[in-house]
Amino acid sequence: MSAIPNSVSSSVDSCDDGIPYPIVAVNRGIIVGGVLLALWTNQPLITTLILAVLLPAALFGRKASPIFRIGSVVLKEVIAHAPKEDQRVQRFNNIIAVVMLGAAQIAFILGAAWLGWVFSVAVAFAALVALCGFCVGCFLYFQFRINRSRLFRAGARAE
Numbered sequence: 001m002s003a004i005p006n007s008v009s010s011s012v013d014s015c016d017d018g019i020p021y022p023i024v025a026v027n028r029g030i031i032v033g034g035v036l037l038a039l040w041t042n043q044p045l046i047t048t049l050i051l052a053v054l055l056p057a058a059l060f061g062r063k064a065s066p067i068f069r070i071g072s073v074v075l076k077e078v079i080a081h082a083p084k085e086d087q088r089v090q091r092f093n094n095i096i097a098v099v100m101l102g103a104a105q106i107a108f109i110l111g112a113a114w115l116g117w118v119f120s121v122a123v124a125f126a127a128l129v130a131l132c133g134f135c136v137g138c139f140l141y142f143q144f145r146i147n148r149s150r151l152f153r154a155g156a157r158a159e
Contacts, residue, residue, distance in 0.1 A: 017084075017087065018084030018085050018086050018087050019062055019068065019084060019085050019087050019090050020071075020079035020082040020083075020084055020085075021083050021084065021085055022071070022075050022078050022079050022082050023067065023068055023072065023075065023079060024085045024090060025131060026067055026071050027054075027057075027065075027067045027068075027071075027090075027094075028127040028128075028130050028131050029127075029131065030050065030053065030067060031050060031054075031097065031123060031124055031127040032124050032127045032128050032131065034046055034047070034049065034050040034124075035047060035050065035120050035121060035123065035124035036124065038050075038120065039117065039120075039121070044104070044105075044108040044113065044117075044120075047101055047104055047105070047108075047116070047120045048105055050101060051098060051101040051102060051104075051105060053067065054094050054097055054098050054101070055098055057090075057091065057094045058091065058094040058095045058097075058098040061087065061091055062087050062090070062091070065094075088141075089135075089137070089138050089141050089142075092140075092141045093130075093135070093137035093138065096123075096126075096137050096140070097123050097126075097127075097137075100119045100120075100122060100123045101119065101120065101123055103119045104116040104117070104118075104119035104120045104123075107119060
């Protein structure tokens with residue numbers, strides 16, 4: 001018996017048009033590697049480049065993602081039989097990363113470099129943990145999906 005309600009699990013199980021896991025892993029690896037390189041070289045501009053790469057995917061979905069487009073060509077043989085991740089969850093994850101990296105850019109511009117690095121490292125840490133098997137963004141996405149009716153019903157009663 002699944003711990004995820006049917007309304008959520010059915011959307012998770014139907015990932016025929018999902019994103020192949022190797023491309024998801026490359027996306028996460030670019031985030032981790034890019035932020036580590038930015039830290040090592042003390043170059044916040046590298047985090048800006050990561051933001052620029054993730055932004056099209058967050059705004060327009062996988063078809064606009066440079067990582068998805070290049071990965072689909074370069075990893076064609078690998079992704080042919082690879083498991084797929086739900087594209088809605090991955091877009092949600094990219095939106096979280098874009099928001100946090102955007103906050104990092106604002107912090108860098110305002111002279112609060114330490115805060116910019118905190119936001120950047122938090123994104124990289126979440127991506128690293130996801131590469132190791134636990135996706136924080138996925139957990140948040142499913143918690144929202146499971147509890148949204150309770151959240152919105154409670155708000156309607158308060159009025």
